[in-house]
Amino acid sequence: MAKDKKLVEAITSMDVDFAQWYTDVVKKAELIDYSSVKGCMVIKPAGYAIWENIQNELDRRFKETGVENVYMPIFIPESLLQKEKDHVEGFAPEVAWVTHGGLNPLQERMCVRPTSETLFCDFYANDIQSYRDLPKCYNQWCSVVRWEKETRPFLRSREFLWQEGHTAHATAEDAEERTIQMLNLYADFCEEVLAMPVIRGRKTEKEKFAGAESTYTIEALMHDGKALQSGTSHNFGDGFAKAFDIQYTDRDNKLQYVHQTSWGVSTRMIGGIIMVHGDDSGLVLPPRIAPVQVMVIPIQQHKDGVLEKAEELKSALKAAGIRVKLDDSEKSPGWKFSEQEMRGIPIRVELGPKDIEAGKCILVRRDTREKLECGLDEVSKKAAELLETIQKDMYARAKAHLESHITDVKSYAAFKDAVEHKPGFIRAMWCGSEECENKIKEDTTATSRCMPMKEEEPVSDVCVCCGKPAHKLVYWGKAY
Amino acid sequence: MAKDKKLVEAITSMDVDFAQWYTDVVKKAELIDYSSVKGCMVIKPAGYAIWENIQNELDRRFKETGVENVYMPIFIPESLLQKEKDHVEGFAPEVAWVTHGGLNPLQERMCVRPTSETLFCDFYANDIQSYRDLPKCYNQWCSVVRWEKETRPFLRSREFLWQEGHTAHATAEDAEERTIQMLNLYADFCEEVLAMPVIRGRKTEKEKFAGAESTYTIEALMHDGKALQSGTSHNFGDGFAKAFDIQYTDRDNKLQYVHQTSWGVSTRMIGGIIMVHGDDSGLVLPPRIAPVQVMVIPIQQHKDGVLEKAEELKSALKAAGIRVKLDDSEKSPGWKFSEQEMRGIPIRVELGPKDIEAGKCILVRRDTREKLECGLDEVSKKAAELLETIQKDMYARAKAHLESHITDVKSYAAFKDAVEHKPGFIRAMWCGSEECENKIKEDTTATSRCMPMKEEEPVSDVCVCCGKPAHKLVYWGKAY
Numbered sequence: 001m002a003k004d005k006k007l008v009e010a011i012t013s014m015d016v017d018f019a020q021w022y023t024d025v026v027k028k029a030e031l032i033d034y035s036s037v038k039g040c041m042v043i044k045p046a047g048y049a050i051w052e053n054i055q056n057e058l059d060r061r062f063k064e065t066g067v068e069n070v071y072m073p074i075f076i077p078e079s080l081l082q083k084e085k086d087h088v089e090g091f092a093p094e095v096a097w098v099t100h101g102g103l104n105p106l107q108e109r110m111c112v113r114p115t116s117e118t119l120f121c122d123f124y125a126n127d128i129q130s131y132r133d134l135p136k137c138y139n140q141w142c143s144v145v146r147w148e149k150e151t152r153p154f155l156r157s158r159e160f161l162w163q164e165g166h167t168a169h170a171t172a173e174d175a176e177e178r179t180i181q182m183l184n185l186y187a188d189f190c191e192e193v194l195a196m197p198v199i200r201g202r203k204t205e206k207e208k209f210a211g212a213e214s215t216y217t218i219e220a221l222m223h224d225g226k227a228l229q230s231g232t233s234h235n236f237g238d239g240f241a242k243a244f245d246i247q248y249t250d251r252d253n254k255l256q257y258v259h260q261t262s263w264g265v266s267t268r269m270i271g272g273i274i275m276v277h278g279d280d281s282g283l284v285l286p287p288r289i290a291p292v293q294v295m296v297i298p299i300q301q302h303k304d305g306v307l308e309k310a311e312e313l314k315s316a317l318k319a320a321g322i323r324v325k326l327d328d329s330e331k332s333p334g335w336k337f338s339e340q341e342m343r344g345i346p347i348r349v350e351l352g353p354k355d356i357e358a359g360k361c362i363l364v365r366r367d368t369r370e371k372l373e374c375g376l377d378e379v380s381k382k383a384a385e386l387l388e389t390i391q392k393d394m395y396a397r398a399k400a401h402l403e404s405h406i407t408d409v410k411s412y413a414a415f416k417d418a419v420e421h422k423p424g425f426i427r428a429m430w431c432g433s434e435e436c437e438n439k440i441k442e443d444t445t446a447t448s449r450c451m452p453m454k455e456e457e458p459v460s461d462v463c464v465c466c467g468k469p470a471h472k473l474v475y476w477g478k479a480y
Numbered sequence: 481m482a483k484d485k486k487l488v489e490a491i492t493s494m495d496v497d498f499a500q501w502y503t504d505v506v507k508k509a510e511l512i513d514y515s516s517v518k519g520c521m522v523i524k525p526a527g528y529a530i531w532e533n534i535q536n537e538l539d540r541r542f543k544e545t546g547v548e549n550v551y552m553p554i555f556i557p558e559s560l561l562q563k564e565k566d567h568v569e570g571f572a573p574e575v576a577w578v579t580h581g582g583l584n585p586l587q588e589r590m591c592v593r594p595t596s597e598t599l600f601c602d603f604y605a606n607d608i609q610s611y612r613d614l615p616k617c618y619n620q621w622c623s624v625v626r627w628e629k630e631t632r633p634f635l636r637s638r639e640f641l642w643q644e645g646h647t648a649h650a651t652a653e654d655a656e657e658r659t660i661q662m663l664n665l666y667a668d669f670c671e672e673v674l675a676m677p678v679i680r681g682r683k684t685e686k687e688k689f690a691g692a693e694s695t696y697t698i699e700a701l702m703h704d705g706k707a708l709q710s711g712t713s714h715n716f717g718d719g720f721a722k723a724f725d726i727q728y729t730d731r732d733n734k735l736q737y738v739h740q741t742s743w744g745v746s747t748r749m750i751g752g753i754i755m756v757h758g759d760d761s762g763l764v765l766p767p768r769i770a771p772v773q774v775m776v777i778p779i780q781q782h783k784d785g786v787l788e789k790a791e792e793l794k795s796a797l798k799a800a801g802i803r804v805k806l807d808d809s810e811k812s813p814g815w816k817f818s819e820q821e822m823r824g825i826p827i828r829v830e831l832g833p834k835d836i837e838a839g840k841c842i843l844v845r846r847d848t849r850e851k852l853e854c855g856l857d858e859v860s861k862k863a864a865e866l867l868e869t870i871q872k873d874m875y876a877r878a879k880a881h882l883e884s885h886i887t888d889v890k891s892y893a894a895f896k897d898a899v900e901h902k903p904g905f906i907r908a909m910w911c912g913s914e915e916c917e918n919k920i921k922e923d924t925t926a927t928s929r930c931m932p933m934k935e936e937e938p939v940s941d942v943c944v945c946c947g948k949p950a951h952k953l954v955y956w957g958k959a960y
Contacts, residue, residue, distance in 0.1 A: 036560055036602050037590065039554035045618070048549050067529050072522035074592070074623055074639050075576075097553075097580040099593065101627040101638075102573050110517065112554070112578065112592065122516050138525070143554055143622070147581040158581075159554050471504055 009428050011342075013280050018224040025274055026153045029283040029343050039151040039158035043267070046343060050270055050293035051161060055141060057193055057289075058163065058265070061185055067137045067165060072119040074142075075110040080118045084243040087117060090210020094147045094159075100131065112145040112475045117211065117262055117402040119235075120166035121244035128258060130249050131170055137178070139165040155228075155269035155480050162266035168246065168258040171236065175259035179235040180453075182263040183216040186231035192248035195286040195395040196220050196276050197402050198230060199425070201450025206434050209262075213237035217447045219475065221402045222275035225423020225475040230272050233263035261339055271480070276398050279365075283344030284367050286394050294324040294383055299333050299352030309356050313349060313379055320380035322387070341366060346390050347383055367394055406475075410460040415476075417442040425477045427456075429470040440476065442464055449475045491822075494759050498704040505754055506633045509763040509823050519631040519638035525746070526823060529586060529771035531641060531749050536674055537769075538643065538745070541665055547617045547645060552599040552700060554622075555590040560598045564723040567597060570690020574627045576638075592625040597691065597716075597742055600646035601724035608738060610729050612649055617658070619645040634751035635708075642746035648726065648738040652717060655739035659715040660933075662743040666711035674749065675766040675875040676700050676756050677882050678710060679905070679955055681930025686914050688843040689742075692719035699929045701882045701953065702755035705903020707929050707957040710752050713743035723933050751960070756803050756878050757847075763824030764847050766874050767867040774863055775820045776806040779813050779832030793829060793859055800860035802867070826870050827863055847874055886955075890940040895956075899924040905957045907936075909950040911943035920945055920956065931954045 010028055014021040026032050031047030043051065051204045059069075075098060082088045113119065141163045148304035151157045165182060169175040183200060190196045197216035208215035212234035220230045241247070241257040250256050277284040287293050294317055298310040310326055317324040327336045340348045350362040356376070363372045363382060364389075367390050374382045403413060405424025418426045426446065430436060441447050451474055464471035490508055494501040494925055506512050511527030523531065539549075554580060562568045575591035593599065606618060621643045631637045632755045647663060649655040663680060676697035688695035692714040700710045721727070721737040729734050757764040767773050774797055778790040790806055797804040807816045813830075820828045828840040836856070843852045843862060847870050854862045885904025889895045898906045906926065910916060921927050943950035 031678065033603065033607065035553050035599070037553040037555050039601075040555065042553070042599075042603050043551040045548035045550055048551055051551075052549065067958065068525035070525055070533075071523040071528055071623075071641060073515050073517040073522070074625065075517050075520065077516060094582050096578045096582075099579045100577040119515070119517075119522075123513065127513065143551075145554065161551060251509045306842050341909060 001221060011280060011282065014107055014223065021278075021280070022271075025282055025342075026277055031270070031274075031283075032153045037158075039148060041153050041157055043161075046291065050273070050285070050289060051267055053289050053291060054189075054269060055163075056402070058189060059141075061189060062139055062163075062165070065137070065181065065185065067139045069140060070138045071140050071142070072113075072116050072123065074320045076113055076118055077108050078115075079108060079111050080122055081111060083118060083121075084211050084240055087211035087240075091146075092213035093114065096145050096147055109334060113142075114144055114146045115262075115264075115273075116140070116142075116144075116164055117166065117240060118244075119253075120262075121240050121246060124168050124258065124260075125244050125246045128246060128248050131251055134168060134170045134248060134258065135174060135178070136168040138167070139163055139166070140460065141211070152271075152480075154267050154274070160267050162264050164262060164264040167261045168241075169260070170248070170250070170256070170258065172259050175235055176235070179214070179216060179233045179261045179263070182261070183218065183231070183233040186263070186265055187218045189290055190218060190220065190230060191390075191395065192271075193286070193288045194273055194276075195288075195398055196230070196272055197399045199452060200454065201452045201475060203232075203450055204430075204437060204448045204474070206437050207448060209234045209332060211236060211239060211397070213239065216453070217450050218472070219425075220272050220276060221405055221424060221477075222272070222480070223278070224275070225405055227425065227475075227479040228268070228272050228275065229449070229479065230269055231263070231265040234261060234264070236260040273368060277394060278344070281338075284394070285346060286346035287346045287391045290344065290346050291323065292325050292343070292345050292347060293322050293387055294347045295336075295345045296324065296326040296349045296351065297333055297340065298326075298328060299350060299355075301328060303353045305355055305356060306351065311353050313351065313376070315359065316380045317383060320384055322380065322383055332397065343388070347386055349379065351368070365390055367397075408459045409464060410419050412464055415440070415446075415464050416444055418476070419446045425449065425475045427459050427473060427475060428464035429458060429460050429462060430472045430474045431466055431468045431470040432472055433463075433466070436463055436465035446476045446478055449477050450473075484657065491760060491762065494703065494758070501758075501760070501901060502751075502755060503633070504756055505762055505822075511750065511754075512633045517638075519628060521633050521637055523641075526771065527553060527750065529927045530753070530765070533769050533771060534749060535738045536670060537645075539621075541669060542619055542645070545617070545665065547619045549620060551620050551622070551959075552593075552596050552603065554593055556593055556596075556598055557588050557590050559588060560602055563590060563598060563601075564691050564720055567691035567720075569594065571626075576625050576627055578866055593622075594624055594626045595742075595744075596620070596622075596624075596644055597646065597720060598724075600742075601720050601726060601740075604738065604740075605724050605726045608648060608726060608728050611731055614648060614650045614728060614738065615654060615658070616648040618647070619643055632751075632960075634747050634754070640746050640748065642744050644742060644744040647741045648721075649740070650730070650736070650738065652739050655715055655717070655741050657950065658694060658740045659694070659713045659743070659845055662741070663698065663711070663713040663933075666713070666743070667698045670698060670700065670749075670752075671875065673766065673768045674753055674756075675768075675871055675878055676710070676752055677875065678878045679930060680934065681932045681955060683712075683818070683930055684910075684914075684917060684928045684954070685929060686917050689714045691716060691719060693719065696933070697926060697930050699905075699957075700752050700756060701885055701904060701957075702752070702960070703758070703881070704755070705885055705958075707905065707955075707959040708712045708748070708751055708752050708755065709929070709959065711743070711745040714741060716740040716742070732943065757874060758824070761818075762822035764874070765824035765826060767871045770826050771803065771823065772805050772823070772825050772913070773802050773867055774804040774827045775816075775825045775828060776804065776829045776831065777813055778806075778808065779830060779835075781808060783833045783878060786831065786833055789856070790831055791840065793831065793856070796860050797863055800864055802860065802863055817924050827866055829859065829863070845870055847877075881958075888939045889944060892944055895926075895944050896924055899926045899958070905929065905955045906951060907939050907955060908944035909938060909940050909942060910952045910954045911946055911948045911950040912952055913943075913946070916943055916945035926956045926958055929957050929959060931955075
């Protein structure tokens with residue numbers, strides 16, 4: 001059957017212009033729309049439903065580790081933002097300032113939260129008194145604002161949706177343990193649910209979060225070979241506790257500072273899903289996160305019995321716990337196929353009069369376009385199995401892509417060559433000096449993405465930049 | 481067993497000072513904390529968990545009616561806010577203005593959304609072209625900001641959490657139908673889930689939403705006899721469509737304006753739950769909305785086998801789908817009872833060594849304090865039944881309270897007397913003039929709450945204020 005061309009023609013091929021392809025997909029798959037508010041997006045139903053699924057699954061996993069949800073104010077008074085020196089330096093240049101409430105100027109201006117460490121600290125300073133109050137493991141789902149100059153839907157926008165966890169612990173060990181626990185939770189979620197393999201690592205001093213002692217990160221590789229920082233987890237030590245005077249009485253009745261962490265992921269993850277799995281026909285959604293997993297598309301639906309049978313299939317699939325829709329609109333089947341492909345729905349079920357006569361239908365995989373015949377009475381079972389297979393295969397392909405896009409380099413010449421000609425991560429040794437890190441960034445635009453947490457064989461024993469002895473293995477790359 | 485007094489003593493009796501009682505409960509039940517941001521609150525885990533349950537249940541009901549979730553920007557450029565004349569007049573005096581982004585002044589200032597009609601209209605103007613695009617039934621869960629002068633936790637704060645639904649329809653009839661449908665959805669939710677009976681009615685011209693053709697409301701009655709507007713649903717007709725030029729091509733290829741609605745409920749509902757059901761020992765939560773439905777409290781928990789049996793009961797209750805916790809902290813049982821009562825947990829299970837020997841435990845209802853003996857092997861069954869009974873009884877008591885606090889008056893003298901001496905709603909006829917409405921408010925502080933949607937027998941045939949012929953039956957009352 002010939003496809004209607006209109007939807008498909010409108011997409012730029014990813015090999016021709018990856019950035020334009022991305023923009024085309026987010027628009028044509030109806031994930032977002034631009035708004036009259038510069039740098040802010042409208043998240044449309046198809047985009048928001050992905051976020052809801054991310055939220056539900058993460059929230060469940062958070063709560064299993066003892067996290068409780070709360071809600072902090074949207075505003076931060078300027079004096080509160082300024083309490084931790086590194087933190088304010090990192091964020092003050094990119095916040096939105098509220099100066100008037102109603103018709104009157106404010107006595108003190110407030111920013112719209114870019115992140116809420118200062119609010120949580122202010123709260124904890126009053127709320128925590130004794131070791132019995134610890135740990136506190138709080139999280140909030142909200143939007144934050146950062147006044148970015150260049151914006152791209154999901155990847156970098158002036159407002160985005162996220163969750164931010166903020167915990168307080170009695171000891172440094174407890175804080176470090178929670179920091180790592182949440183990073184692993186994020187990584188497992190990405191791999192198991194989003195079919196998106198990630199490198200788990202620690203940020204260098206230069207790249208860590210403003211005010212943190214250490215920052216851990218998960219870094220995913222996009223189809224074009226650029227890295228996407230997809231989630232971070234910070235250990236603050238007692239730095240914020242000292243700035244905000246958050247102390248508790250320990251079992252020996254002595255005052256101690258708490259140790260804190262924070263960790264977050266955002267709607268940026270949706271950008272990752274698009275750029276890891278998408279193709280020239282549009283979005284390809286991993287079944288576990290897809291708002292609609294199966295689209296039933298009737299052929300010659302005006303003919304007797306076709307729509308009835310299609311409804312039956314839909315009901316059977318729904319009863320099996322599959323998220324299913326039936327497209328019984330007046331569009332042509334080819335048009336519906338294109339739409340289902342653009343929207344990344346993992347399976348479509350094609351069903352026409354001849355199929356019904358033969359007691360079968362066709363399942364078409366979105367990821368491989370493979371077609372499978374299937375008896376009408378076994379659609380639920382086959383579709384459920386196929387969803388599992390697609391999920392597994394999508395992860396395996398993304399994993400193979402990641403692994404085949406890691407280049408080990410020992411010399412600076414090889415480093416520069418790799419940045420130029422080998423899209424992906426570069427593994428190279430680093431002496432630990434910020435000078436080398438800066439030079440590499442200036443010379444190549446590649447940045448240190450992370451030092452892997454998993455022990456890895458060193459590539460060499462000298463810094464790829466300065467040639468001095470080096471023990472730190474770093475993943476480098478261009479990044480979003 | 482003598483109760484520890486500390487928690488209980490800290491609460492003001494509701495008969496002594498209802499406002500202070502309310503403040504004591506929200507703090508002592510750990511629903512909120514005040515923050516460094518004036519007029520904004522911190523919603524703590526116990527408070528936020530109630531909101532999550534409200535969200536889950538409402539969201540499910542919304543989606544069953546075809547509503548889809550989206551997310552609009554947090555900011556509204558001033559020029560956009562000004563497009564609909566009545567709307568801007570209603571909201572401009574109470575918005576927070578952002579004037580700087582990062583280090584630079586904005587070219588046009590923006591407010592933090594007080595409500596998002598203007599953003600949805602701006603979006604719909606581009607997104608809606610044909611009758612095939614209609615209806616649009618979108619909703620968002622977010623926070624909004626209104627620069628209130630006097631604030632009270634949940635009831636009136638500068639920032640609050642809510643949902644706002646915004647729909648666009650082809651015809652005036654469709655819009656009116658959706659307006660009523662959502663009001664009834666809210667009312668059913670309040671009655672079935674929050675055990676909070678409401679009056680469903682229409683607002684007068686004076687009291688309707690800024691920019692609406694008509695506003696419908698649900699009005700609940702608090703324990704002190706004051707009304708709480710608990711949810712509203714607005715029909716905008718084509719007013720916003722004309723201001724924002726939202727047109728569609730109909731089946732005859734003619735351009736038509738859409739007809740719109742909006743509807744919302746907020747964290748204010750939590751204030752309603754507190755003031756309808758609470759008592760001098762604290763919060764009393766309806767089982768269907770209670771984050772924890774049963775608290776197991778062991779007696780002499782240091783004795784052999786007590787904690788083990790308590791854990792067993794907890795597991796059995798959990799397996800039966802009941803939200804249950806076990807308080808095995810080192811506090812005394814009496815202290816734990818007070819806490820469980822303060823937090824409004826519907827049932828506590830008391831279990832000590834003698835109970836275990838006798839193969840039984842005690843279930844204590846939070847709402848009536850009634851104690852029931854229960855065999856250890858039938859706890860899940862009995863608790864599940866009891867939760868249903870409590871839910872039903874709480875609604876019946878609230879309903880009886882509402883019905884016994886409605887006073888019919890025919891004369892202005894009787895009206896004033898009722899406002900003074902009979903807390904609750906006043907049913908009285910009204911001629912329809914804003915003068916009478918204003919006079920009543922000035923003379924008595926009572927406002928028109930709504931004109932009931934259900935047909936009710938007129939109280940008389942003349943206006944309670946001016947004595948002219950009157951056909952409109954109005955519920956009046958003092959309100960939060």
